[in-house]
Amino acid sequence: MTEHPGNPAGPAAGPVDPRDLDLFEFARSGRQAAGVMRVSQLPRMLNEVPIDAPDRDTTFTWQAEGATQPELQYNGTEGRQPYLRVAIHGAAWLVCQRCLTPYDQAFNVDATYRIVNTEAEAEEFPLDDDEVEVIVGSRQFDLVDLIEEELLLSLPLVPKHDVCPEVHESLVSGVSGAEGAGEQAAQDEAGADDESARPNPFAALEALKRSGPGGKH
Ligand SMILES: [Zn+2]
Structure with a gap:
C-alpha cells in the first residue's frame, strides 16, 4: 500500500510544469518529463516560419531526463553533479533558399547539459567534452525556453529542400x-x-x- 513504484501520481514524480521547473531537484531525483510543444508557443521559432507555409503551427515532442554523475571536485573528493538530457523531435516549415518556397524541415535534437549554479561558474567550467553543454540551473527553470533555444541553434545554416520540386x-x-x-x-x-x-x-x-x-x- 505504501509503495507505488513508477506511479506518476506519486509525490516524487508529480506532474512537471516545463515553464517552472526546479532543475536541481529534477536532476538529483532523476526525474523524467515529456510533452508536446507547438510552434505557436515558441515565438522566435514562429518567426522563422513563412506566412504562406501549409502549416505554421507544427508540433515538437520533447523528453527531458534528470541525472547525476560522479565528478572529481576541486577538493579532490568525488561528488555527484546534476545533469539534464533533452531530446526534441518534430518539424517546422522554413523557406528554401534555393527555390524560395516553403518546405518541411525535420528537427532532431539530443542534448546533454551539465547544470551549474551561476553564470560565473558556467564561464569557468572546463569544457573538455564537446558532447556536453553547460547551463545555469534554477529553482524556476524554463524548459520551454531551453527547447526553443535548442531548436533555433539547430536551424540549418542554409535552409533548403533536399531536391527542389519542379525546378527546370x-x-x-x-x-x-x-x-x-x-x-x-x-x-x-x-x-x-x-x-x-x-x-x-x-x-x-x-x-x-x-x-x-x-x-x-
Ligand atoms: Zn527548394
Missing part, C-alpha cells in the same frame, strides 16, 4: 546569371558545331508556340 534545369542555370552569360559567349565563339550539341531552349519554345495546344492558325 534552365531555371537553375539562370540563377547564376553571370556564369550563364559567359558560357553563352564562349559558345558563340566556338561556332555552330557546339550549337547543335545543346538544345536551344528558345528553339524549343518556338516549336511549342507553333504546335501549341488548340493551335489556331
Whole structure:
C-alpha cells in the first residue's frame, strides 16, 4: 500500500510544469518529463516560419531526463553533479533558399547539459567534452525556453529542400546569371558545331508556340 513504484501520481514524480521547473531537484531525483510543444508557443521559432507555409503551427515532442554523475571536485573528493538530457523531435516549415518556397524541415535534437549554479561558474567550467553543454540551473527553470533555444541553434545554416520540386534545369542555370552569360559567349565563339550539341531552349519554345495546344492558325 505504501509503495507505488513508477506511479506518476506519486509525490516524487508529480506532474512537471516545463515553464517552472526546479532543475536541481529534477536532476538529483532523476526525474523524467515529456510533452508536446507547438510552434505557436515558441515565438522566435514562429518567426522563422513563412506566412504562406501549409502549416505554421507544427508540433515538437520533447523528453527531458534528470541525472547525476560522479565528478572529481576541486577538493579532490568525488561528488555527484546534476545533469539534464533533452531530446526534441518534430518539424517546422522554413523557406528554401534555393527555390524560395516553403518546405518541411525535420528537427532532431539530443542534448546533454551539465547544470551549474551561476553564470560565473558556467564561464569557468572546463569544457573538455564537446558532447556536453553547460547551463545555469534554477529553482524556476524554463524548459520551454531551453527547447526553443535548442531548436533555433539547430536551424540549418542554409535552409533548403533536399531536391527542389519542379525546378527546370534552365531555371537553375539562370540563377547564376553571370556564369550563364559567359558560357553563352564562349559558345558563340566556338561556332555552330557546339550549337547543335545543346538544345536551344528558345528553339524549343518556338516549336511549342507553333504546335501549341488548340493551335489556331
Ligand atoms: Zn527548394
